[in-house]
Amino acid sequence: MEAASAKHGVYILLFSLVTLSRLSHLAASSDLQIVDAERRIDVISHIVRVYLTLKVENTGKSSASEVLLAFSPEQAKHISILQAAVVVGKKRKKSYLSLKVNPTDLPDSPNGTKYYTAYLLNPLKTGESVTIEVMYALTHSLQPFPVEISQSEPQLVYYHDSALILSHYYIKRQKTMIRTPSSKVESFTRVEPADRKGAELKYGPYEDRSPYSYSPVIIHFENNNPFAVVEELVREVEISHWGNLQITEHYKLAHGGARHKGVFSRVEYQGRPSGSGASSFKHLLAKLPPRVHSVYYRDNIGNISSSHLRSDFKKSELEIEPRYPLFGGWKATFTIGYGLPLQDFLFESDDGRRYLNFSFGCPITETVVDSLTVKVVLPEGSKNPSALLSFHAEQNLETSYSYLDVVGRPVVVLKKKNVVPDHNIPFQVYYEFHPLFMLAEPLMLTSVFFLLFVTSLAYLHMDISIRKS
């Protein structure tokens, strides 16, 4: 089934190549051109990271303030994060200034090409040039082939891309480098000049390519790195003004690589750790903030006893093992919970409001999260919550009830699909809170006990018998 779709994808690409070259003269209405483009694609883990260096020159008459980045629809679907920066200064004094990037739709995009617009800091005047660095991460872009493997086989995957950089602009000179995890490359499409040295594939340099040039390539190589996909992650951050930040994370983990087929033999797995189950994984590393305490790791049938916590001043590392090694297609669910000192994460802003500063993404290294929900549970009685993120995420408000709540706690819910470790950047939740609310529950308990004693006192001193004897 998946092999078929892969084939299908190839046909689409071939078709698009033909049509694109035909359509190219229509779209080449831009005044910008790319003088030099270099692309490095990293397919070592299951997250594909692409680093693009573009030297853009304005050949038109008016100055330009935006640069369009083009992607094939297939790729655009898998883009998880895209960052662009402009290079300032030369050689030693090089520094990067990040640019604002937005997905854009063009009315007459050939073959459904998707665009991202990078907004330049200063408009690019006629004849000037600027170097832009673009980084984007693709998830679920390595297709296992064969789709099912047995325990002793290594995992082979396909990577589809184009030898030529898909661009809205004319590219004078370009080259592409692809790094594979090992030198075990089964095959790759040759688009001369193409070359392979060890674990690196090189396409290009190609000269003078018109806009929307496309030349599909397929690389078939061995990748035994853990394809850890968290299908669903719910992170609950609960703020207690008594000094604790409680985080609970519910994971639905799956092995996203080639599906395991047939027998699982423990004796082979334990006896020959290198040769058998190469693509399976059993360790995961979660990077937690420093000063973490009361860590637990369990699932819905109890503790999972295989985990180690190492912590120092800078970070804590929690090494966890699922109950069983995960082979392709196998799933596991678990929950990690830990407490953090509040003063490390909660601050007061200048306008008297409080804000929580906490990292957004999944703490487990090199994982893709298909659907991430972050719930920030504010203390009871807090008002006007608002979240501030550096990327787009769906936001809404809920109310939750916990330990003797009466009016409920406001919960800021943030949802995002397709999250990679690059999303592990802090976000802020602002809210207003009066410290008097902290005393509500202790006072309530005290009064309940007081009333209890008063009533028992009254009962013991009352004679409610009808007949005196």
Add this chain to the structure above:
Amino acid sequence: MVSTLRYAFGNVLCFFILLLIGVLAFSIRLFSVIKYESVIHEFDPYFNYRVTQFLTKNGIYDFWNWFDDRTWYPLGRVIGGTVYPGLTLTAGTLWWILNSLNIPLSVETVCVFTAPVFSAFAAWATYFLTKEVKGTGAGLAAAALLAMVPSYISRSVAGSYDNEAVAIFALIFTFYLYVKTLNTGSLFYATLNAIAYFYMVCSWGGYTFIINLIPMHALLCIVTGRYSSRLYIAYCPLVVLGTLLAALVPVVGFNAVLTSEHFASFLVFIIIHVVALAYYIKGILSPKMFKVAVTFVVSVGLVVCCAVVAVLVALVASSPTKGWSGRSLSLLDPTYASKYIPIIASVSEHQPPTWPSYFMDINVLAFLVPAGIVACFLPLSDASSFVILYIVTSVYFSGVMVRLMLVLAPAACIMSGIALSEAFGVFTRSIILQLPGVSESQQISAGDAGSEPSADVIENVLKTDKDDEPVKERPSRKNKRKEKENMERPSKPSIKSRTEKRLLVLPLETSIIALFLLVLLGAFYVIHCVWAAAEAYSAPSIVLTSHTQDGLHVFDDFREAYAWLSHNTDVDDKVASWWDYGYQTTAMANRTVIVDNNTWNNTHIATVGTAMSSPEKAAWEIFNSLDVKYVLVVFGGLVGYPSDDINKFLWMVRIGGGVFPHIKEPDYLRDGQYRIDSEATPTMLNCLMYKLSYYRFVETDGGKAFDRVRRTEIGKKYIKLTHFEEVFTTHHWMVRIYKLKPPRNRIRSKTKKSKSKSSSSANRDRSVKRKKNPWH
């Protein structure tokens, strides 16, 4: 004034002691949580936990109507009608209350801590019961003893979420209310008693013990001429209301009037009415007329009795087991189960206990019980005769079935509490009476009432003991005020008891030494109980640990396997395993099982037993006909886990052979001995269980295949599976899961049999040779 103050102080002290006993009962059961984790234990608790989850999720009406299709496939099980709902409803209610107060405890947490909470309740109920029998001092002692009696701890540690956890509380509380009604003659307590009995019926099948013990006691009272209207009020409402209420519980239903376990209560019900009538007529007739009436009544009564007995016999004889269920029959005839029902005999807790288990479970109480019985005879009251009857019957039952040790424990605690309290009373009294300084000051302080100074001292001592002697003699007190008056105005019998007490004074040295020894005995009991709670009874059995040189080693294989099943198999797949693991599989892996610990259908279990003891192909056919996708076996040979399927295997053969005669036990035994080494019979070496357990086991230790449980080399080392394939084996090999190969393959292998067979065997041989000894 002084006495009121002392009385108030005593009450407050008593309250705090009770509170502490409750805390002790709760906290001594937390060893399992501290040493292991907060998790449901063993087998049956997992079922109860699953039912509770269903109840909290779907509500009470869906619970009553719940048809569970995840078990006993393809038959299913009507949970609402076959389960004692008391425990689940209790925990469900607790959870509901907590959650409506916005205390977000999970269902699991509530279930884990239900048993410790109810042990605290049970300790308090014991206090009340013993107080009714022998006064506050004995009550406190009994409650403290019960709070930590190992027998009860074994069933009620945190996580042991089983019926017994709440049932023991219900049992003691029902007895308390019965004795309370007996002492007061209050209809209010009689009604409460029926409700408590209802709760007990909801909770545990052991309610039949109550409904047999109480009639026995009523009969005893009548026979010994202790009949009173109080007995009538204590007994009759209980039988009428109790039977009606019991019939409301679906699992009991009409059994409450149809099975022999309940007949004793009806018989005594008739007798007590006859006796009541006799007493009534005796009251209104002159003695001469009464004699005439007696002859008349006796003749009529005999006729009626004969008729009733005839009906009963006819009813009983019409049912195949003579109206008795297997478990109850094995109570009366201890050898019954092992003779006729292997499925009951196969459960270790249905075996008769050994002597060491008495010492383990009730410890020093065993020595204190006789003293308690003696104390109960001085003087014998309705209440004390009841506890005597209770201890005697429960000793018998505990001798039949080790599980019923649990019923013995409260009785032993009550008796020992009475014994301890009486002994302490005697010794302290003799010390106080012989300490010259003390007695003089007592004389001065309390020299206002009596003529004899020494009697005053004794009276004071009596008061400090908070002895209910006068109260017991006049049980129909209405409220506390009256009780107080009683205390202040000693009635006539207490003068008699005073003189009795005078005679009980022992030499000073003897008393001091005896006190010291008693304290030592108590200390020994406490140490033993804490040891038992911490070491012997707190293992959850779902996760095993062992101590090695390099620290604690955890064997979490069961949950590993269940988690694997729940995440990596289809939700409708059926898993076959021996019935022990049925409840756990449905609860933890959420997969349909063929048989489980409910064991209601012997044939079904026998089918699985037959499959396990058949050769591979026949087994495949049985399993395939049951839609089974996976077969789960527990194997302890690699790490030395003794309660694995190979050790249970003979029961599978026996139970299977009981229904399917082609499975014969002698085929699996060599000269009457069960062995798995090269001496084992070919039937044994070729049966499915053997193959699944030892498949590729030889590769773990380089060709030796040494079984660490049986301490021998296995008989057949290179095992070839044709109809099953290994799909998962846990880290320590304790659970192995095999998948049935689809039938399509089988047909193809038939057509080109020779070729595929030879190639596969060649393959295997090669692979075996290639990786010799992967462990070194």
